[in-house]
Amino acid sequence: MAEPLPTFKDVYEFKNLYDAHMKARRGKRNRREVIDFELNLGYNLAELSQLLKDGTYHLQPYTRFVVTDPKRRVVHALCYRDRVIQHSLCDNVVGTIIDPRLIYDNAACRKNKGAHFALNRLEGFLGSYYKDYGNQGYFLKCDIRHYFASINHCVLQDKLLRCPFDVRTREFLGSIINSYQEDPNKGLPLGNQTSQWFALYYLDSLDRLIKERLQIKGYVRYMDDCILIHHDKYILTQCLRAMRWHITALGLEFNNKTQIAPLKNGIDFLGWHFYLTNTGKVIRKLRQSAKHRIKRKLKQLEHAEPQYAAIVRTSIKAHLAYGNTGWLQYGW
Numbered sequence: 001m002a003e004p005l006p007t008f009k010d011v012y013e014f015k016n017l018y019d020a021h022m023k024a025r026r027g028k029r030n031r032r033e034v035i036d037f038e039l040n041l042g043y044n045l046a047e048l049s050q051l052l053k054d055g056t057y058h059l060q061p062y063t064r065f066v067v068t069d070p071k072r073r074v075v076h077a078l079c080y081r082d083r084v085i086q087h088s089l090c091d092n093v094v095g096t097i098i099d100p101r102l103i104y105d106n107a108a109c110r111k112n113k114g115a116h117f118a119l120n121r122l123e124g125f126l127g128s129y130y131k132d133y134g135n136q137g138y139f140l141k142c143d144i145r146h147y148f149a150s151i152n153h154c155v156l157q158d159k160l161l162r163c164p165f166d167v168r169t170r171e172f173l174g175s176i177i178n179s180y181q182e183d184p185n186k187g188l189p190l191g192n193q194t195s196q197w198f199a200l201y202y203l204d205s206l207d208r209l210i211k212e213r214l215q216i217k218g219y220v221r222y223m224d225d226c227i228l229i230h231h232d233k234y235i236l237t238q239c240l241r242a243m244r245w246h247i248t249a250l251g252l253e254f255n256n257k258t259q260i261a262p263l264k265n266g267i268d269f270l271g272w273h274f275y276l277t278n279t280g281k282v283i284r285k286l287r288q289s290a291k292h293r294i295k296r297k298l299k300q301l302e303h304a305e306p307q308y309a310a311i312v313r314t315s316i317k318a319h320l321a322y323g324n325t326g327w328l329q330y331g332w
Contacts (some may be wrong), residue, residue, distance in 0.1 A: 005164055006166070008166055011052060011092060017088050021087075042154065055168075075189075077189075083193070093189060094173070103207045106204070106221050107221065109196040118222040118269070119272060124270055125217070126276050133231040135263055135277065139233075140227070141268070144247065144252050147199065149182040150182075156250060161204075176194050180192075199224070203250075271285050
């Protein structure tokens with residue numbers, strides 16, 4: 001017998017809110033808002049639970065700030081108590097219901113997946129492709145212009161109607177969607193955990209167009225970046241035409257990074273450059289822009305606290321181990 005689907009009650013259960021708090025505070029325990037929340041933790045969690053249960057909870061205003069690495073982005077972040085609720089909502093209800101509806105190669109922000117999963121899938125597709133066609137062929141790289149800012153609220157909520165959320169969860173998700181807009185009825189804030197799940201699901205119909213109707217085996221998507229591999233350039237041209245038509249109906253458009261190019265040129269994907277050699281070996285090199293970011297980061301760590309610097313260096317080293325980087329040149 002199938003397990004019952006989660007409901008809004010799972011969001012405000014005290015244990016789930018406590019687990020959400022434990023996740024939300026990771027790496028942020030020294031921040032004032034986290035310290036204040038933990039000073040009266042039991043009361044604060046109980047209050048959140050009651051507000052959600054009564055239907056009297058409301059999102060606080062967003063805090064706006066700009067990040068510039070790896071590129072300039074405007075982030076709208078929730079206050080700490082709202083981030084706790086987002087964790088509980090996504091971990092216990094939204095993710096549980098949406099995740100099984102996504103294709104396997106939709107890689108971003110999912111359990112046991114992420115950037116390294118997407119990189120490994122692309123490498124695997126290139127290896128499989130070589131067995132049938134060698135290293136001659138083409139790839140289509142697509143990137144959507146201002147993806148989060150362009151997501152249409154009405155289209156998104158229509159898509160969410162296909163998911164079996166209970167009434168209270170559906171209403172709550174609607175209030176989150178309507179709490180922010182870049183243009184009238186458009187846009188999701190980059191700082192929300194729910195925005196990640198919405199963005200994953202918004203292009204699910206595009207994923208299914210590519211995998212099921214166009215039957216492209218070598219396909220992987222990481223949020224709004226996707227790669228298609230095929231031996232026939234004409235087929236990829238037809239795919240791009242169908243994909244443009246599809247995303248236009250979603251209120252989106254591809255940016256000028258979208259292109260069809262020969263495999264021999266190599267593929268740029270998530271900060272790495274992939275080469276398929278004459279012998280079938282897949283070489284994964286850091287892009288120059290990624291190298292410069294790492295070098296800047298290492299330079300900044302010279303003045304950081306030793307414990308923090310050690311953690312960041314270990315993280316960078318682990319990331320570099322995923323490619324053919326010769327990482328000793330970066331300071332180890």
